[in-house]
Amino acid sequence: MKNKFNKGQGIAMLVVIALILGGLAYYTSIILSSTGVGEDKSIKLGLDLAGGVSITYQVEDDNPTAEQMSDTIYKLQKRVESYSTEASVYQEGDDRITVEIPGVTDANAILEELGKPGSLEFQTSDGNTFMTGDMVADAQATSYQNNMGNKEFIVELTLTEEGATVFGDVTSANVGKNLPIVYDDQVISNPTVNEAITGGKAQITGMESYEQAEALASSIRIGSLSLQLSELRSNVVGAQLGSAAISSSLKAAAIGLAIVMLFMIIVYFVPGVAASIALAIYTCLVVATIYLFEITLTLPGIAGIILSIGMAVDANVIIFARIREEIASGKSVGTSMDIGFKKAMSAIIDGNVTTLIAAAVLGLLGSGTVKGFAYTLAIGIILSMFTALFVTRIILNALFAVGLRAEKLYGRSKERKPFRLVEHRGIFFAISIVVIAAGFIGMGVHASNGKALNYSLDFIGGTSTTVPFDKSYTIEEIDADMVPLVEAITGDSDVQTTQVQGSNQVIFKTRNLTLDEREQLNQTFVDKYGVDDKEIQSESISSTISSEMRTDALKAVLIAVICMLIYIWFRFSDARFAVSAILALVHDVLVVLTCYALMRISVGSTFIACMLTIIGYSINDTIVIFDRIRENMKGIKVKDSNDLREIANKSLTQTLSRSINTSITTFIMVFMLWLLGVATIRDFSLPLMVGLISGSYSSVCIATQLWFVFKRKIGKHKIADPQN
Structure with a gap:
């Protein structure tokens, strides 16, 4: 895109850019001002920033094996990711599983929507069970246009290797017959076999609506768990971090953004001004996109956005360096701008597409926080390319058109003797x-003492201690007064705290504690806060990852x-x-x-x-x-x-x-x-x-x-x- 703006068009374009930036800034301010305030949050926030629902299930099977517990936890994790990629599932004690879903405040609604994990069986028409739910790898509701142009709603089943073999044999022998799907002794679907299904994929047709298809898919997914579960308790839990976490991060972003803009203007002059305006637009677009796509935002997510703001400058720096090189070769500013953008294109595209490939793979194959990170990364990459290649170019051309054409306003690269970096x-x-x-070597030394790396609860699990206080404490009070006490007794510098909404209970998650350490911790709460020792509950918990x-x-x-x-x-x-x-x-x-x-x-x-x-x-x-x-x-x-x-x-x-x-x-x-x-x-x-x-x-x-x-x-x- 060559510079085709005349002065009037340049002024008009700058006015349009200013209006767009103003509108985006206003929209972003509304989103950020309401984040974490009231019941209806603009951006979905993670457990660390806004709290959510905590549901604990009791395993009904006797003496569940570690493999069964692990398999059930993993399948539940994949199930609850439909609510949030930041949801976590972990084992509590020997036979309980806790699910934590951020950004929601109605435990009953989640329980009803999630469904009761129960037994799922696939039966023949005479009532014999030939396949159980654990042979179903996934079930998803979807739709398509039939030959008449009407929308059909279906449930697509993906079977395990064992399930595919069994299903293929049974459907081959039962063409034209019904194969009921039974969930907790209730027939939830009674499909007819139209043909032998041998590829490990199956479709259940005849759904009246997408909602009906999704309800059936949900029941099949939750029924494919290795163990039967029943609800033990459910709570709405508060944020793990105080409001200071959000405010300090936003303050850091604002100050950092201002410094980066100042740096760009000082180093690159007029192009730096264009990049700063584009960077402001980019920041607003990232916030708006996260809101519109309902991506759950955690503290690391905020950090990732702040990091992406710094990285978004990269494409502009590549372009501006190219422009200066062309000016130094004797070309005019206008020609140098056009050539600079063209020459920078391949480096920008290759660098960003390479990272985008990584984001796509992580989003498709990852789970939990990995999937959430991939979404945020992909958004940042796409928007940074858009603002650098289009927005910055339009602004720069408009500034050039209104009269900012002097070579000194753009700079020229200096001829340098090549540094002998390869020789060294x-x-x-x-x-x-x-x-x-x-x-x-450091990991080896520490491994001899038990831990090569300082793994947190997320990786190795620990002990969860629920303490019922006689009054409610703020997160800041808990962090300032109680956490240091827990750290002193446990020697754990990574104590995690959660408040149970509607009660004065606080949950402290630490490394695995011995019986003596648990008793010492409990006695400390009794002595300092007058807590009833009998009401303090301690449980071993598994890793959330x-x-x-x-x-x-x-x-x-x-x-x-x-x-x-x-x-x-x-x-x-x-x-x-x-x-x-x-x-x-x-x-x-x-x-x-x-x-x-x-x-x-x-x-x-x-x-x-x-x-x-x-x-x-x-x-x-x-x-x-x-x-x-x-x-x-x-x-x-x-x-x-x-x-x-x-x-x-x-x-x-x-x-x-x-x-x-x-x-x-x-x-x-x-x-x-x-x-x-x-x-x-x-x-x-x-x-x-x-x-x-x-x-x-x-x-x-x-x-x-x-x-x-x-x-x-x-x-x-x-x-x-x-x-x-």
């Missing part, structure tokens, strides 16, 4: 090896990495680019892991979000440099490794200012979050800052150097090195 690759590799080795969820997360990350590798290989037509980028990504993950190991930062649900954020950031940073290498290699015949070395050093030097400026803007946002945030968010922000530094370091000092080594030594035609 041995030093860079050694530094990384030492840092990562320190992390493994089950082994199946961890497996899902690991599987999703591995598949995402493979997909990114294939995409980079395809786009750059060279597997060495892809392998180098992935190794740099692994490097950053290990460096952040070292941070967790040596600083003993609590490894909880935010750990997964932190690692996923670093993966997205690292790959984006590396792709930009590789894009410049690809461009500089066009039309050049590489004779020996000296030529290859010069190309690599030149590309690194050309993109160095972009790498530094993007890192600064992103670091500012996270640093403000660390500086002003509550303790929980600081444990998330600190390793993120380490990851940002590592991501920039690996892109500049590791990834390109690895590519140089691979390019020189691996392939059909090895490149000679005259220096060796």
Whole structure:
């Protein structure tokens, strides 16, 4: 899109942009002002910010096995994700399962909608059971247009491998007959077999409405649990963190955003002004999109948004650097703007599409917080590309049209002698090896004492202590007075607290406590607060991140990495680019892991979000440099490794200012979050800052150097090195 605005059109466009920004800002302010206030919250908030419903089920089966409990918890987790990706399910004691769903206040409505977990059987027409609910992997309501153009509502069943075999045999022998589906001795559907179903997929047709199809699918899903459950108790629980958590995070976002805008204007002048306006629009669009798509927002989610604001500047920095290069080559400002956007396009698209691939895989295959993170990441990527490639361009063209055309208002890149970064690759590799080795040594030392990493309740479970006080306390009072007492007795710096609404009960979740520690903790509450010792309840609880969820997360990350590798290989037509980028990504993950190991930062649900954020950031940073290498290699015949070395050093030097400026803007946002945030968010922000530094370091000092080594030594035609 060339600059075609005249002065009048430029003024009109700026007025339109101002009106759009004003409208978005007003809409966003309404959403944020009502968040966490009253019954009807604009944005769905997680348990940590707004509380929700806690339902505890009693297992009716005698002596359930650990495998049955684990399987039931996992299936319940997948079931309640329809309410919120941030819902959690964990074991309490030996035979109870607790479900916590954020953002709702009516336990009875959830119980009615969720349904009572019971026995599900598939029977023949003469009443013989041939298949049970645990052979159903999933059931979903859907619709389609039939040949007459009418909408049909159906339930699609996905069977397990065992279920597919059994179902195929029975349907083959019962074509034309009914096969009743029985839930708790009640026939909930009586479909007729039209043909043999042998592929592990089946459809139940004849639903009158989508609601009827969804009700049947829901009953089948909840009936596919390994164990039968009955409601033991249900409560509405308060937020785990005080209102200060939201206000301090919003304050950090506002201050960080202002600093980033000021930085952009000082460094890039008129383009910086355009980027700042686009960044404000981007921020409003992110908030509005989260609200419209009803994405549950937790404290790590807020941190993720704040981080994405810093990363959203990245595309603008790439474009502005290109514009300055074109101006330095002697072209006019208008021509340089047009060429700058065109040349920056491939780097922006490749970097963001690579991260978007990861988000898509994580969203499809992940569960729990991983799925929620993927949604937020995808929204941030799409909106940042839109604002950088379209909004920033329109604003910049409008500013140019109204008379801001002087070259000094845009700047020009300075000719720099290439930094000899490739020659020092041995030093860079050694530094990384030492840092990562320190992390493994630290984990080894701590492993000898029982825990390689400082795992929180989310990963290893612990003890839940419910204390009935004689009056209601605020979250701030609990954090200031009671939590330090619990920490002193348990030695646990990651105590989680939850208030039970409608009562004076407070739930304290800590690491696993011995019987003596439980008695000491109970006595402390009796002595200091006059609590009745007999009314204090203590139960062992399992991790909220089950082994199946961890497996899902690991599987999703591995598949995402493979997909990114294939995409980079395809786009750059060279597997060495892809392998180098992935190794740099692994490097950053290990460096952040070292941070967790040596600083003993609590490894909880935010750990997964932190690692996923670093993966997205690292790959984006590396792709930009590789894009410049690809461009500089066009039309050049590489004779020996000296030529290859010069190309690599030149590309690194050309993109160095972009790498530094993007890192600064992103670091500012996270640093403000660390500086002003509550303790929980600081444990998330600190390793993120380490990851940002590592991501920039690996892109500049590791990834390109690895590519140089691979390019020189691996392939059909090895490149000679005259220096060796």
